[in-house]
Amino acid sequence: MIVKQQLKKLSVNYICVELGEVEIAEDLSAAQQKEFKTALLKFGLELLDDKKSILIEKIKKVIVELVHYAEEPAKVNFSDHLSSKLNHDYTYMANLFSEVVGINIEHYIILHKIERVKELLVYDELSLTEISYKLHYSSVAHLSNQFKKITGLTPSHFKKFKENRQKGLVNP
Template sequence: MVCLRCVMVVKEELNKLGYHYISVVLGEAEVIEDISAGQHEQLRTALLKSGLELMDDKKSILIQKIKNVIIELVHHSEDPLTVNFSEYLSQQLHYDYTYLANLFSEVQGTTIEKFLIAHKIERVKELLVYNELNLTEIAYRMHYSSVAHLSAQFKKVTGLTPSHFKQLKDKRRSMLDEM
């Protein structure tokens, strides 16, 4: 589960099947009942119909937890980090960062850092399009050390500077307004 809609779908499916849950958060659901193998399969089938997958193995669950921490940090948190990201992730998941990084790379075929950067750049694009914050404010909110660092990383990932990206958006909007 990577979005709030997914959480709602899982809650709805659990209710339909008569399960009582303690919590349903991104990537994780805790139910009160002990679920038999048959009920487990019934839940798996119900979730698949909604486009969601029930994860069983511990590695997949941990990978999903890593993704959820990153998504929560990038898309839903405005609080500045007080420690570096690797330490933050280790604290959140109670695992050594080296273990998490190796597992993530092995299973996902990319590094945690690249996954984090991809999400940060997507969020920066959203913030640029909304036009509510200037680049300095965006850099601060997205935990960049400086506007120059943000701009360099943005250009490396997208091939455009943030200001050029914003100009393209503005140009496209004015073309639509002329129609």
């Protein structure tokens, strides 16, 4: 809504405004672009006009969608999925991502998968076996090892820790 509102203020015709992306009908003048950037910054938003930054944001968006919002496990591996979705060579994207973000794509995916595991453990709707299947782990042991490596806790210890913390909040 903020982006649409700012585009209207600048009398810029847009074709589409989606999460993280804006398609405009005509090129912005340098003055319009500067004014748009300044207006977005006031709301904590940033205009990315450099193609590499845009690609990095698209990579992050695809990973978040796949890890957090996909109902079924991916039928292809992440590298193939990213390549087909973004129409770029995976090696190029992986090198660019590492250079700009400071971690490789695989580690970024793992971090998001572990965050998703935490969410699913807290909401207690799925077993660890179901979570490992949903997030495309080869086994529960693989998920548990990765979880412990990232968080320092086993999934069951994390779950108990959360339960004890919530009990403490309810019954001080």
